[in-house]
Amino acid sequence: MQLVFIGAYLFLVAALWNNLPETIAVHFKSSGTPDTFSDKLWGVVGLPTLVWLLPFVLTLLAKNSEFSLRMRIYPGKIKAWTELMTLMSAGIIVVMSTAVLYNAGFTSGKAVSYAGVLLIAAVLVGIYRLITGGVNGRV
Secondary structure, eight states: HHHHHHHHHHHHHHGGGGGGSSSEEEEEHHHHTTEEEEHHHHHIIIIIHHHHHHHHHHHHHSSHHHHHHHHHHGGGGHHHHHHHHHHHHHHHHHHHHHHHHHHHTSHHHHHHHHHHHHHHHHHHHHHHHHHHSSSSSOO
16 A cells, blocks of 8 residues: 555656746645745655655564564554554655645645644554554454
8 A cells, every 4th residue: 555655646746747846845834834945856756755665664574573573563463553654654645745736836835734734643543543453463
C-alpha cells in the first residue's frame, strides 16, 4: 500500500510539474501561511520521498524479529505496527499532495493545514490500535 501511495504522489507531481513555480512552499504555519520554501525538485520530489521513507523502512524492519523485539513490537502487535506505519505514510502523502496542489495554485494554504490535522488524527488512531491491539495477531 505504501508503494501505491508514493506512486500516486509522484504521478501527481509529474502531472503538475509545469504548473509549479521554481521556488515552492514546503512548510506551513497552522494558519495556512507558508513559512519555509525550497527549490522545486527538492521540495516536491526529494524531501517528500525522504520523509515517506521513514514509515516505509520501519514497516520493512518490523518483519525482522530482532528489530521487533528491540522496539518491543511483540508478534501479536506487528499487524498494528504496520497499520500505524501505513497510516503515517498515507497521511504524509496527503499533506505533501495538498502542498503540491497549493503550489500549483489549485488549493489554499488552509487546506494544507487541514491535511496536517488529518495526518495527526491518522497517527493517533494508529497509536490507539497499537496500544489496544490484541495478542496473537488480533487487532
